[in-house]
Amino acid sequence: MTQAVPRTRFNSAGLVRLLAELAVAEVADPKQDLAARLGEWVDLKDALALYSALHAIPPEPASRAMPVPFLRAELARVRAALAAAITADPAQPGASALALPTPLPHDTPETAADFAPFQRYYQAHQRAMGAGIAPLRAAVRTALGRESSALRQLAGLDAVMEQALAAREASLLATVPALLGRRFDHLLEAHRRTRDAAQEDDPARWMEAGGWLARFCAEMRRVLLAELELRLMPVVGMLAALETKSTELQ
Template identity: 30%
Template sequence: MTQALPQVSLGSSRLVRFLSDLAVTDTQVSHRQFTERLGQWIDFSDSITLSDAHARDLEIEDDAALADFSDGITQEFLRARSTLIQAAMRSFFPSSGPTRIKWPTQESEIPKDAEAAMAPYLKFYQSQQMDIETKIRGLHLRTREASSALSTKLARICAIDAALGDALAPRSRRFFAAIPALLQSRLEFLFGEYQVAVEAGSTPADAWANTREQYRRESQGLLLAEIEARLLPALGLIEALNEETPHED
């Protein structure tokens, strides 16, 4: 039996809510605003491409294989998603298992200013961003290729997904590239709180340990939210696949 997939809407996006909770953005986007912005982001040539993808009469060799393969595609997506999330979360606790990207180790000296306090953590987050972007792009492409071969309807959906992805890619890259700057603002604020705690009588070592732990918790939550947001296009294909698949009662 296929595992239930999460239902995610724009208004409940974990990434939007997390950034709002950290008070680094006050972005509120209604459905109407999103639709209007989407229209602005897609130019005339992109619209033609999308129209062609929607109208395309595709020849599908494996039209009868939908019921046989859809569950396998879904399970592969869920397995890959789980592996991706586990690897990203493990990197925050290197001692929990092997990981290529590791949360910065405790420095022997406490940073003397905000720039020194933030630099290794921002570098860590940006490395994670590049890693998950590559992995999720590959997962999305594999999901699209596998799904497109199962029915004419799914092939058309996948063609539209590819055209829409190309049209929105530059805007998407700019959005995700802005996240480290938002994280930097938050880490700078937390370092200011560390300084206030020291001035109030806390020992620098204890105050920095608490601040560093806060860095870790918030960076981890932000990365998890970004992974969820980046997975949405592939998740949309999986949901379309499951809607197209005949299920036994």
Template identity: 30%
Template sequence: MSQAARAPDIRSQPPLLQKLASMNLLTSGSPASYNLAELLGAQINLSDSISLARALTSLEKIKTSDSLSMERPQRQFLNARGGMIRFVLRSFEANETAIPFMLPQANQTTLDDPAEAIKPYQRFYSLHQSEMDHRVTTLRKSLRASLALDGPPRSKLANLDRILDDTLGEYGRKVLARLPKMLVARFALHREEFLNSATADQPIAPANWQHSGGWLHGFHQDIKQLLLAELDLRLLPARALLEALETQD
């Protein structure tokens, strides 16, 4: 069977992979073009497999009970997710000064020297990744603590999530760390389209490139959409904890 025949339907993949595919950033044979679960699963060694097997064997059927209220964990998740989305969106607002890092501002070098111009954007994206990693990790720990309060069955689920995080967390970070490098191709595409356009020779202030219709505006939208899609991916384990809590016999 050919590699193309084995490739999963991209529509069944997380939004991040769908977004990368729509931007033509998934090249044939690249790790990111394969099924994400298979890619992460391939990183579990024998010792990890034994730990996971033991955790799964001891994990009892999770069901809701009258003593458990979903209000607190749901509020934790929604508040954390909403805060992370707002943080991303605010970093793209020109007049925002209350967050620690902002979208790079354009100047003539942005157009004339693409190799240097892309670096601030890559740093901006990486800073967002660090912020998301910290906040998602904090959320998962908080949800585990909430699970543990309701007795052994949910304590086992919390322990399973911790094992999965310990097993796959670092590899997942390495995979996602490739995303800032992928911005180079999108920046080059928007820049080339602008240079080949009828407006390329017209006197336009660099700040106007960032406005709607400007060539940098499209690139900024790419960055924003990738960040939000990555956030969705990073939140999948937390979503799974909530869904498990809602499972009933």
């Protein structure tokens, strides 16, 4: 049985459901309304900035905005590139620095049962997602800033929200690798309990079909893909608003 872990709040139902499915995190109480949840994330200074953003119309930026089709293509490109890095086969030639760690030929069951490489792998993908999505989010905000007053207001609100919630979001997402570490330990313990005691425990077989480590790696990739969609949510929402406006003008 996995040990109970502290209740952790995430702002994505998809990520919450997946972590709950893996028995490493509890689902946040859905009865708490949005205002109450947001109040836990922002301080007075942030609240004042949000109030100002809701009641102000930012001026049009001097920079030229990218067209909607280009932004949609960029969203698809960024999502595909980050997802491909997550799902890449480490056995393929030319695997990137973000390749999934696997047991080495000289590893013993003790040295191979180390979660640290997988934690570094997950954190590297988190950094890659942050670096890849931030410029796209800024570009979509700039495009909104060239449109109607309502869309310029939305752009200003997103900028304030990103700044106000960045530290809190980073802190919460930083707990995901630790939660996965508990899942790693649980699957390893189950493997040790059920394997034939007379049979040599060969780490090279852990990644074979049905192996406990192969299962863990598949689950970790699912969590990474869910986090990718979480991080893209502001971009997707703003781009949808921009596309709706463009369609109305046609």
